Amino acid sequence: MNKLKVESLARKNIQKLKPYQAKEISCKIKLDANESPFAVKISDFISEINIPLNRYPDPEAIVLRKALSKKIKLSYENIMLGNGSDELIYYLILTFGGPVLYPVPTFAMYGIIAQSVGVEAIECKLDKDFDIDDEKFLKLVKLKKPRLIFLSSPNNPTGNTFSTDKILKIIEFAQKNSSIVVIDEAYQPFSSEKGFLPFLKDYENLLILRTLSKIGFAGLRLGYLIGKKEFLHEINKVRLPYNIDSITQYVATEALNKFYPQIKKFISEIIKERQRVYKRLLKIKKLKVYPSEANFILLKLKNSKEVYKKLLKAGILVRDLSSMIDNALRVTIGTKEENEEFLKALETILEEKG
Numbered sequence: 193m194n195k196l197k198v199e200s201l202a203r204k205n206i207q208k209l210k211p212y213q214a215k216e217i218s219c220k221i222k223l224d225a226n227e228s229p230f231a232v233k234i235s236d237f238i239s240e241i242n243i244p245l246n247r248y249p250d251p252e253a254i255v256l257r258k259a260l261s262k263k264i265k266l267s268y269e270n271i272m273l274g275n276g277s278d279e280l281i282y283y284l285i286l287t288f289g290g291p292v293l294y295p296v297p298t299f300a301m302y303g304i305i306a307q308s309v310g311v312e313a314i315e316c317k318l319d320k321d322f323d324i325d326d327e328k329f330l331k332l333v334k335l336k337k338p339r340l341i342f343l344s345s346p347n348n349p350t351g352n353t354f355s356t357d358k359i360l361k362i363i364e365f366a367q368k369n370s371s372i373v374v375i376d377e378a379y380q381p382f383s384s385e386k387g388f389l390p391f392l393k394d395y396e397n398l399l400i401l402r403t404l405s406k407i408g409f410a411g412l413r414l415g416y417l418i419g420k421k422e423f424l425h426e427i428n429k430v431r432l433p434y435n436i437d438s439i440t441q442y443v444a445t446e447a448l449n450k451f452y453p454q455i456k457k458f459i460s461e462i463i464k465e466r467q468r469v470y471k472r473l474l475k476i477k478k479l480k481v482y483p484s485e486a487n488f489i490l491l492k493l494k495n496s497k498e499v500y501k502k503l504l505k506a507g508i509l510v511r512d513l514s515s516m517i518d519n520a521l522r523v524t525i526g527t528k529e530e531n532e533e534f535l536k537a538l539e540t541i542l543e544e545k546g
């Protein structure tokens with residue numbers, strides 16, 4: 193019998209693809225995935241769940257969309273939900289196609305999804321301060337006429353927001369070239385800047401992507417896309433039926449309606465801790481520390497791989513970014529106690545190295 197070569201049965205662009213790096217590595221302190229360190233439990237805001245599991249969920253998730261719409265002060269008809277914002281990135285590219293343009297380094301899924309859908313992915317290197325090189329970027333918009341532009345601001349993994357003026361310039365120029373701009377605001381809740389919701393009314397080609405993952409609910413898988421109904425109408429054609437399950441719809445609605453003040457408190461604590469950790473890291477001589485508007489901090493240091501391994505040996509898991517940025521690590525802000533353990537372990541490791 194012939195041995196079946198399964199890999200060769202996959203479409204050509206899938207054969208070349210590397211899956212998103214999401215490994216489970218056992219550790220005592222998990223600071224690798226930009227999750228919230230505060231363990232939110234369903235019982236913190238729901239006493240009993242009575243959801244008929246024999247029935248399909250509401251396909252339009254109206255109640256949850258209305259709960260979200262109250263928070264952003266726009267109609268629920270301007271909101272579309274996804275199983276995480278990842279799913280919405282997938283739907284966007286599936287609906288509008290490519291080329292897809294984004295600055296790098298950034299969130300890996302824009303490129304992975306473009307490649308898996310089979311459209312051209314165009315990368316534009318950020319400048320030395322990790323801001324957008326707007327001249328180069330606008331040239332690419334003109335030359336390549338991308339159908340979609342993704343801008344993660346604050347950006348993952350660099351932590352900075354891009355300059356608002358540059359983003360607005362890109363949106364305006366993109367509009368003239370019929371390119372859609374998606375601002376990915378996964379980390380917006382941690383930023384001191386206002387974000388782009390106030391600009392939605394000014395631009396026809398602007399969409400905003402958000403998620404509950406970074407503010408305490410990564411396990412629920414809920415992302416949302418905000419924009420004009422006409423866009424959502426097109427994307428809705430590729431959305432899988434019932435993509436948001438009944439439990440997520442119910443729990444997320446209750447969380448937004450009953451637990452929001454606590455969510456906001458957790459966010460403030462993370463911001464406070466980020467500032468404290470940043471100042472402490474600045475005191476360590478062998479590090480380059482980047483300022484952050486997100487719930488993580490980017491570090492550059494010599495022998496990052498060795499330091500990564502030593503941290504893991506001490507029970508602390510951070511993200512090794514060396515495949516993306518030379519000698520870089522990304523550390524998520526944890527609880528005060530977790531951050532202390534991380535800081536002490538890092539200080540010890542770097543002192544040892546002499």
Ligand code: PMP
Nearest residue numbers: 276277278299348378403405415
């Ligand atoms: N956008 C950015 C910039 C991210 O960093 C992430 C998660 N790492 C996501 C989107 C995806 O988030 P989720 O699918 O959990 O909503």
